[in-house]
Amino acid sequence: MASLERHQQIIDIVHQKGYESVSNLCKSLKVSAVTIRKDLKLLEKAGKLYRTHGGASNTNPFTTDRPVNEKEMIQTSEKKSIGKKAATYITADDSIIIASGTTMLALAREILPQQKLIVITSALQVASELVKHNNVDIMQLGGIVRQSSSSVVGSYAEDILKDFFCTKLYLGVDGIDFEFGLTTSNSMEAQLNKSMISVVQKVVVLADHTKFGKRGFSKICGLHDIDEIITDKGISPAIVDQCQKLGIKITIAE
Template sequence: MNRIIMKRHQVILNKIEEEKYVEVAVLCKELNVSAVTIRKDLKFLEEKGLLYRTHGGASFENPYISDRSVNEKEKIRVDEKSNIAEEAARRITEHDSILIASGTTVQALARAIEIKEKLTVITASLNVALELIRYKYIDVLQLGGYVRHSSSSVVGNQASVILDNISCSKLFLGVDGIDLEYGLSTTHLEEAQLNQKMLKSAQRTIVLADSSKFGKKSFGRICSLDEIDEIITDKGINKSILPYLEEKGIAVTIVD
C-alpha cells in the first residue's frame, strides 16, 4: 500500500476519533478524492476491524444491536427517554384509541400520559399495562401470547389475531435500531412481526427513539422508513440525516 493511501486512511480514522461519525461527502471534499475512492477506503478499514460503515459514512460504534433485558435498558439515557415520552404524550387526546408497542421509551410514555377522560390503550407490553391499569378512565387491552423475559412483552399468533380486528388512531413504537437503508428493527423476529401487524392497525405511526438508535440495525426488521409518519428523538441526532428523513415525508420532532 502506498504512502498516500496510508495517509488518507489515517486522516479518516483521526476524523472519526474527533467527531465520532464521518460522512463520505465530507471526506471527499476534505481529501479531494471521489466518493468511490472513499468507499473503498472505508471498506478496507472495516475489513481490518478499524471502523464500521454506515449509510453515507462510518463510525467506531458497532451498528448491530444484540438483545438486552428491559431492566438494563431502562437505566440508559433516562432523561432523553423521559423528554421524548412527554412530547409523545401530547399527541394523545381524550376518547382516543391508541396502540403502544414494547420497550423502555414507550414505557416512559405510559408514565407520562395525563389524560383525565376516556382513553383506550392496546399494548403488547406488560409494563405499559401495569403503568396504566391504575387509572379507571383508561381501558387497557393487553395483547395475549408468549411473554418474552427480556422485554416483558408478548409475541405470537394470539396477539396478531386480536390486531386483525382493531383499528386505532396512533401507534407509538419503540425500536432498537433506525438505519436509513435497512429501516426500523428490533432484536427479536417475532416482536418485529407483531410490530408489523400493529402498523397495519394504526392510522398513524409515531416512533419514539433516542438519538443512539440511529445508524443501528438488528436482527428483526420491522419496516422501511416510508411506512412511518413521525419520529420523536433528542438533540443528539446527527443533523445530516434530517434532510433524508424529510424527503421521506417523516416529521421529526427533536426534544431538549
C-alpha cells in the same frame, strides 16, 4: 492528499459527527466514492470505525437483545424527554397502540389523560403503569411472553389486532438504518409490530439518538412506512439532515 492524511480526516469526521455518508465524505475530501469505500474498509479492519450502508459510524451498527431491566438503565433522561413529548400527541377520546420497549414505558409514565383514553399494548409494564388511571381502558394483548422485554408476541396478539383500528402507534425499535429500515432483535416482535402498523392511522417511532445507524436481526418496516420519529437532542446534525432529505419528519424532544 496522502492516504494516511485522508484516513485521519475520515476518522475525525466520523467521530465528531457520529455518522457520515459516503457522498458527504466524497465532497469533503474531493475523492471518488470508490476511494472512500476502500478507505472505510481499511479503517474498519483497523478498528477505527464501523461501515454502514451508505456511510460510516463510530459505534457498532449491529444490536443484540438485552434484558429489559438492563435497557431501562440506559439513556434514561433521553427516554424521559422523548416520552414526555410523545404524550403531548394524545388527544381527547384517543385510541392508541403502545408497543414494547423501555422508551414505551417512559411514555406510559408521562401519560396523564384528562378524558377517556383507549390503549392497546403488548407490554406488560406499560399496562401495569396505566392501570392506575380510571379513565384509561387497557387492552392487554395475549400470547407468548418474552422475558427479555416483558411483552407478548405471537399469532394470538396479531389476530386480536385485526378487529381494531387506532389513531396512533407508538413504536420502539432497536435500530434505524437509512437503507435497511427499522429493526428489532426478535423476529416474532418484528412480525407483531408489522401487524400494529397495519391497523393505525399514524406511526410515531420513539428512538433515542443511539438507535440511529444501528441494525437489529429482524426488519420491522422501511422508513417510508412511518410518519414521524421523536428523538433527543443528542442526535447528530448529519443524521437530522439525512432524515430531512428522505422526507422523514423528525422531532427533537427537549
